[in-house]
Amino acid sequence: MILVTGAAGFIGSKVADKFNKLGFDTITIDNLSTGFIDNIPNKTIFINGNCGAKDIVNQLRKYPIEGIVHIAGQSSGEVSFEDPEYDLVANTLSTLHLLNFALERDIKKFVFASTMSVYGEIDILPVTEDTLTFPKSFYACGKLASENYLRIYSKLGIETTSLRLFNVYGPGQNMDNLKQGMLSIFLAQALKGDKIIVKGSGKRFRDFVYIDDVVDAFILSYFNKDYKGYESYNVCNESPVYVESMISDMLKILNKSTPIEFGENTPGDQFGIFGSNRKISNELGWMPKMNFEKGLKEMIKWALIKR
């Protein structure tokens, strides 16, 4: 049985579902703070609570868990400024509890959902995993601290891996959360509202990676037979997409001309970033299968049907 935390969320639900399809039993811990109970795959056992609470993690003891994929967490840089302490509990203490649980139960595999936010503002692009980290949000600080915990536990006998996810998008993304997910926010506004509100410059750029490719990265990391020690990997398409061109592409596909309003940056927001995926490609054989143009169409198609 594999523990996939956060299976009520966008990424966690898809990863749990994939493990189920591969014939593995799965279990999840989710506090439903931003996820939805309907997202949790039917076959997945559900524990309602926080991974940052030890009594919740202790409930796992009665299950024959053989590996952990830790995806649950507070996933918004913006929100992390509203309550840094909750962020530390949700994104760092949670990892500590789960790693200790793995150690106690002799669980050998642990894959962690980290973030490109750990890099902060970097001049030399694309960022590689050897780039110095300057986290700009509490969210990024907490994720980076968790990564460092994983490195320690790899010395204690657990095969730990961090995936630094760039901007994940695709069908299934939470379209109601206007504080997380750049593409889903703009798409939701274009579909529902009379204007698109961009918090920050249109010249900012991001590296978008499609949900199915992200799921593949988790699966490859989890089943990696050639584990040599703790590593972190960029999960990205290695190509920058500008906010303004993303929005204009989106409106073109929708055949809309929603007005765009530019406002203040959210705190801790990076200006522009894209990553190199050479390391994960060389070491795990991962390559993104979906380019942004096609992925954007898939996402919009899904959103239109969902309405």
Place this chain on the structure above:
Amino acid sequence: MILVTGAAGFIGSKVADKFNKLGFDTITIDNLSTGFIDNIPNKTIFINGNCGAKDIVNQLRKYPIEGIVHIAGQSSGEVSFEDPEYDLVANTLSTLHLLNFALERDIKKFVFASTMSVYGEIDILPVTEDTLTFPKSFYACGKLASENYLRIYSKLGIETTSLRLFNVYGPGQNMDNLKQGMLSIFLAQALKGDKIIVKGSGKRFRDFVYIDDVVDAFILSYFNKDYKGYESYNVCNESPVYVESMISDMLKILNKSTPIEFGENTPGDQFGIFGSNRKISNELGWMPKMNFEKGLKEMIKWALIKR
């Protein structure tokens, strides 16, 4: 009034005392877990408790605090493996509470005691502040997370600085704590016991920095008029001292031939490290005034009188 946390400890007590001598009122928070109430300077107001507890930090509200030097914490890499969660509260959550307090009270100056442990095992020496960090202990992870918090708060208007202290030693060091302070541990064993127990190889090496020089680094950071943004600084002598030669020098000065026993490494211990102090020298005009040979003699003289 300046808040110097941890003024019952070795470093905190000396820093608070120095501020007092410079004519500043001081206040401290200390939980007396490894420090001693007698270490707290008479002039320093004392709040007994944890900086990781919000109600303790809230007690500061009635004092006209104008700056913060955060030194309190769990200071042993070894101990951090016994209770990683306490370490996170003592060394990371504490920083968050104090930074939030600074923000709330419009306190503009915040200096933090970080550690050379953030680097971990590095091949290219001396380490500079641009060296990638691979923390090997929970202690180091927590300190690094705090550093990253400081960077964020510098963008919110607080002048924050981290000092990455190397192996601090000198008169006043806790000679009863056998889990913190390499030099004080060996000296205590040489003075009291029938053998010196070295946890790890004698070929390991460290960069020792004298307490008075460390106090100077805090004072210079605190009064830096030329603050340009968040920085971390190595505080070190830029010269490696080998464990075995340190012990033999020590025994020579003591005129003793205490037998040495080598045991297992403590968890998360670094093999060898020394730092470059060029950055703090260039930017803050700090230079170590005490070389190791002379400092060791001062330390031993003090320990012999203290007995």
